[in-house]
Amino acid sequence: MKLALPERPQGNYRGRFAPSPSGLLHFGSLVTALASYLHAKQNHGQWLVRIEDIDPPREQAGASEAILKTLETYGLYWDEQVLYQSQQSNYYLDALSQLKAEHLSYYCQCTRAQIKQRGGIYDGHCKLLNHSKHNSAIRYINHYKINQFNDLFQGRVEIDNKLASEDCILFRKDGLFAYQLAVVVDDIYQQISHIIRGCDLLEPSARQLSLFATFGHQPPVLGHIPLAITEQGYKLSKQNKAPAINNLRPQSVLIQALQFLGQSVETGLEDLSPEEIVAWSVKNFQFTAIPKQQEIVINHSIF
Known part of the structure; x- marks a missing residue:
């Protein structure tokens, strides 16, 4: 099938940073935002910001505005109007309708507990049961089952075949x-050509690549950077209540983010404005220096 959304012009670099408003930006989020921004600007491209606000029960009041303010404080300015997923529902419904019309989706009533009892990975149990939409989720029929891809920073990535086939x-x-659904439809809608994000999304990437193929659109180029892990072994994330970055000393945190990404930082950089540090980084950042490991332990004093 072909999802009725615009095709991406060849050669036009369009990157994006897509935080969820379930909390404020933490150090790991800043690293991702900075890497995606610098990759876009080094390639003379556009850098977009998307707020992934499709899960209201998990969202924190005022977080969307605070995230945008923090990006500006750190000298990271987006090129187009911010896109909010909560305003994209019609596109998601159209995608679901097209899948249904092409017999590429079905209703599923399995619970997480039931899936866990059957091995932890969904096995297609409801595919032929013809459930009604009442109390049902919608699953799509994964014909492509992509289980490997080339990553800009991690090289050849292979995903468990059962998970990739789900x-x-x-x-x-x-x-x-x-x-x-939302992330793939929005990447097509915004004509995203490159996605730079954290290694926690390596496995979901395989699912998204299969969905891009189902929708008949070329997928973006993928690059996954290492995750910031605390000394206790926890990923810095909003779910783990990672502390928000300090907006009062953005220069120091920007330099720490550059060092986390394997960069050599000039003496005196901390005396510049955030905008000047970012401009210096656009000229000097070496993407080949990004560590290939998927996790890096950081000292809690970085906050």
Whole structure:
């Protein structure tokens, strides 16, 4: 099938940073934002910001505005109007309708507990049961089952074949759109050519590549950077209540982010404005220096 959204012009670099408003920006988020911004600007491209606000129960009041303010404080300015996923529902519904019309989706009533009892990975149990939409999620039929891809920074990535073959959920039982559907539809809608993000999304990338193929659109080039891990072994994330970065000393945090990404930093850089540090980074950042490991332990004093 061909999802009725614009094709991406050849040669036009369009990157994006897509935080969720479930909390404020932490150090790991800044590293991702900085890397994606610098990659776009070194390639003379556009850098977009998308707020992934499709899960209201998990969102923190005022977080969207605070995230945007923090990006500006750190000298990271986006090129187009911010896109909010909460305003994209019609596009998601159109995608679901097209999948249904092409017989590429079905209703599923399996619970997480039931899936866990059957091995932990969904096995297509409901595919031929013809459930009604009442109390059902919507899964798509994964014909492509992509289990490997080339990553800009991690090299050849292979995903567990059973996981890559799963018919993942696109619409949840609670009436919310699933992340996998929203992110792929929005990447097509915004004509994104490159995605630079954290290694926690390596496995979901395989599912998204299969969904891009199902929708008949060329996928973006993928680059996954290492995750910041605390000394206790926890990923810096909003779910793990990672502390927000300090907006009062953006120069120091920007330099720490550059060092985390394997960069040599000039003496005196801390005396520049955030905008000047970012401009210096556009000229001097070496993407070949990004560590290839998927996780890096950081000292808690970095905050």
